């Protein structure tokens with residue numbers, strides 16, 4: 001038995017001084033501060049700290065192959081970095097390679113869960129509907145893989161057409177699942193890329209021009225219409241503008257069950273990065289937006305309109321990012337971020353702008369657990385939940401440097417950034433895995449987490 005004493009426990013809808021009792025990997029009691037317990041219990045002193053549920057990263061690509069590139073981390077590497085950053089559950093993607101079935105991709109990716117330092121869940125992915133797809137989705141749902149990633153862009157790779165998207169929405173709706181979707185109109189993107197290429201403006205410094213905001217909003221509107229026509233829930237990954245979020249908000253008012261994910265880099269970095277010395281290190285889709293758009297997106301954290309914050313972690317290194325930097329159409333897209341997601345958002349929005357710690361927990365742990373059928377096992381510290389705990393020092397000031405991070409890459413988009421707040425002790429399943437910047441327990445105990453059928457009929461705030 002362990003007791004976390006003296007801290008302020010932060011749940012998604014309350015925070016208060018409390019002691020937390022852990023036994024057999026679970027939280028077993030929340031007690032008034034100082035309540036006496038079994039004397040043999042090991043005490044973890046959390047005086048002056050915030051005691052939060054470990055983060056749940058709803059959008060994390062591990063060893064992801066796209067085109068000629070594979071991102072560089074294993075489950076062990078990704079989850080080690082995650083835990084150092086206060087995240088204790090990741091949700092990865094099983095993206096089929098050309099010719100591979102969604103089910104085969106899911107089975108292969110799920111088999112890696114045991115290599116993780118922490119637990120993981122999986123999103124399936126459908127690219128093209130055929131007569132076997134419904135059966136494959138049913139098999140995956142029975143194994144607890146209920147969320148299905150789709151793309152309206154990346155033609156020739158993972159883009160799905162509207163028929164496939166509609167069919168998949170129908171099927172997932174009936175299986176207690178949900179389509180989660182990357183929305184950028186591929187036609188608008190292709191046209192923007194072609195016109196940029198015609199004037200020789202296709203290198204990484206022109207990333208913004210090649211993927212305009214309108215490509216995102218146009219696609220979100222089209223997908224919302226399909227979801228509405230099917231009475232199917234839908235979750236928009238990495239929404240990068242307030243305008244895209246507002247489309248989702250309007251649809252909710254019409255009764256559509258629709259969720260918005262923002263990712264840490266769209267909330268804390270802007271497009272001035274493309275004018276810097278190494279723009280290729282910031283190439284991601286959708287791209288980083290102008291500062292005014294970032295500010296507008298950030299305001300939506302306070303309105304309640306954004307449901308979750310993910311990382312969209314893609315662990316490419318500088319050599320991979322550099323290799324096609326003269327033509328963004330051939331570059332690996334995505335930024336490393338599983339380790340920095342929580343600290344950069346905490347520093348910017350909680351320490352810097354007054355976002356309530358409870359809302360931070362809601363966005364980064366509780367709601368990601370809810371939208372993935374993992375709540376209340378994950379994303380909560382109420383008795384019965386897994387004892388995955390991030391103990392934060394909210395005042396600790398530190399500087400981000402890739403040398404001291406644990407992701408399997410040689411850079412971070414936040415190099416040199418000064419942050420306030422850091423997870424100092426992280427428990428996974430009741431075991432202290434990270435303490436004071438050191439890995440205490442490197443033993444992989446990762447489990448694949450089956451998602452429960454999704455039920456959004458309750459009072460889940462969106």
Ligand code: URP
Nearest residue numbers: 182284285312314333334
């Ligand atoms: O740039 C990104 N986001 N790369 C990862 C794949 C995706 O679109 O999520």
Ligand code: ZN
Nearest residue numbers: 182237238285
């Ligand atoms: Zn995406």
Ligand code: ZN
Nearest residue numbers: 059061312313
């Ligand atoms: Zn992604």
